Amino acid sequence: MFNTHGEPVGAQITNYLLEKGRVVGQVENERNFHIFYQFTKAASDEQREQFGLQGPESYAYTSMSNCLDVQGMNDAEDYADTLNAMRTIGLSEQEQNEIFRMLAVVLWLGNIHFQEMDDGNSGIADAGVTDFIAYLLQVDSTMVQKVLTTKIVETQRGGRRGSIYDVPLNPAQATAVRDALAKAIYNNLFEWIVSRINISMKPRSATAQVIGILDIFGFEIFEDNSFEQLCINYVNEKLQQIFIELTLKTEQEEYVREQIKWTPINYFNNKIVCDLIEERKPPGIFAALNDACATAHADPAAADNSFVQRTAMLSSNPHFEARGAQFLVKHYAGDVMYNISGMTDKNKDALVKDVFDLLGSSSNQFLQTLFPDRPDPNSKKRPPTAGDRIKVSASALVENLMKAQPSYIRTIKPNQNRSATEYNSKAILHQIKYLGLQENIRVRRAGFAYRNTFEKMVERFYLLSQSTSYAGEYTWQGDARSGCEQILKDTGIAKDEWQMGVTKAFIKNPETLFALETMRDRYWHNMAARIQRAWRNYWRYKNECARRIQRFWKNNKEGIEYANIRAYGHQVLAGRKERRRFSLLSYRRFVGDYLDVNGKSALGAELQNACGLGADQVTFSSKAQVLISKFGRSSKPSPRFLVVTNKAVHFAITTQNNGQIHTSLERKIPLVTIKSISMSNLRDDWLVLNCNASEEGDPVFHCYFKTELVTNLLQLTQASISVVIGPT
Helix, strand or coil, rough: ECCCCCCCCCCCCCCCCEEEEEECCCCCCCCCCHHHHHHHHCHHHHHHHCCCCCCCHHHHHHHHHCCCCCCCCCCCHHHHHHHHHHCCCCCCCHHHHHHHHHHHHHHCCCCCCCEEECCEEEECCHHHHHHHHHHHHHCHHHHHHHHHHHHEEEECCCCCCCCCCEEEECHHHHHHHHHHHHHHHHHHHHHHHHHHHHHHHCCCCCEEEECCCCCCCCCCEEEEEEEHHHHHHHHHHHHHHHHHHHHHHHHHHHHCCCCCCCCCCCCCCCCHHHHHHHCCCCCHHHHHHHHHHHHHCCCCCHHHHHHHHHHHHHHCCCEEEECCEEEEEEEEEEEEEECCCCCHHHCCCCCHHHHHHHCCCCCHHHHHCCCCCEEEEECCCCCCCCHHHHHHHHHHHHHHHHHHHCCCCCCCCCCCCCCCCCCHHHHHHHHHHCHHHHHHHHHHCCCCCEEEHHHHHHHHHHHHCCEEEEEEECCCCHHHHHHHHHHHHHHCHHHHHHEEECCEEEEEEEHHHHHHHHHHHHHHHHHHHHHHHHHHHCCCCHHHHHHHHHHHHHHHCCHHHHHHHHHHHHHHHHCCCCCCCHHHHHCCCCCCCCCCCCCCHHHHHEEEHHHHHCCCCCCEEEEEEECCCCCCCEEEEEEEEEEEECEEEEEEEEEEEECCEEEEEEEEEHHHHHEEEEECCCCCEEEEEECCCCCCCCCCEEEECCCHHHHHHHHHHCCCCCEEECCC
């Protein structure tokens, strides 16, 4: 069980058709259930003393097949794993002890031997065994012996109707009662353990998906085949019927439904064999068995004879042959001869009332848990037989399988000797034939290995055609069928390798599908390579940009100061004065001393002397134009040199006298006398320094670097000078 993220969240085990007949009898060289050998070989000294445990060779149920060991298996290690598993699922020490008590009961039951008395009735050969079983079951020993050697019969007709008699059992009947009790204890114990495992594995969160694994025994053909083989083979017939239904029959019906051209394949449909075994009307083998058990329930031999007579009515079925005390069924896997002797008794598979009374008298609470239900003595309803339960289990199994999408694993047995080196070609060929593998392969070869709806095909393979995709994007505008056909054409697949049905596209050979998948993988690989290449180029470009920025940053650390100054200057004028495009877009650095007054140039040295700067630090110098006003004339700009120090603003002028060029200081304005700086809100470079009252008046001058100049003055005066910007 998985959640929506595909993570396992739990599990559940469903038991179908436990082979409980193995408890009381095995085929030569095959073991009983492994737990018996683990228990008898590796039990602790305390368990051996408590349950009177001995080696597996000491018990009839574990030694009758002459196989005590299996190559490659270590029963002692497996027993330790079993104990660890019991603790893992949460079984307490007390529960584990009770489980092993029940296993000991089963083992000791097999050691009860019945001897034929002079009157033909059965007697207990060794009362010590039944006494020990009574100790394990915690019941009365006398009652154990009575239950195994007699049965209670209530008359149903005549003047003594309702009278109850103790009827002695012969050794064969007593053995059947003993084996039925052993099988019932093991079966109910097995069911209880499965229920506890399911509790421990119950999902604690929501379940979205389920994957089921069915592990069931295969077809059985022995020298002596009885009721157990009939049940096993019946279940295999049902599974084969599903296989035919979901593969061969469904496959061919789909071709007809989708209007696909193909060659029909004949195959054997085993539904007629399933009906032969399970049908009620006309009655099949199970129905005939039930009728025989109901009409001659007191005498097993009489019931078997009644069944022989009823099998004659089945002779009209071509897959059935009655042969006296035997009958033959033509299964899909081959002809099997079944022995009728004891079959009706096995079909009853019910503990007699005496045995239930024995178990009900036990003081062992765990035993009461294993047998919670008691038959109603007043009920006239016939209890379900083993055949009925087999049919119910098989129907439930089929129902579950039909809800899912089964995948089949067919196992082929190379030989009957469990040898790793033997290869029986004849037997293997027979298995291949009866499993229907030949028909399945022929259907696949004649038909199509893969099919899917048009929508799914387009969704998966649209990348392979330029008609349906561009740069990984779905671009097809037509219907899904046309898109699917276009993809198959554009990929260059031969026309005889695919067909278009009504709702699905069919691809003939697996190699064609593999080729499509390979092309799809190659497309994604190429796209991934292109993405990687683009990413590497982007990453290389990004790193190169980072290195350039780092180089620039290392080489221009001092530029930060000027950048901050420039930003401050733009902020002062922002939104108040119209700016020229050059001013807005320029990222030039503020140089400050444009005339190199602080340097060693000739002009700088001349200005230094003319202005008498001395030790004053020059923060700004530039060419400028001062507006000169003369009486009766229009004002006009006149060139000047503008030098700003940390103390004053200097205006220097160059004059020519007697052919000599001379630079002199025209005006010096201390910074402390400047009250404000006035500018228009237009795109011009004119400024006015508003000073304290003076005969010379406020200078009006033009400077291309007005923003830098204003910023410089504000910094020198710590923004004590106001900047006035307004209309002219």
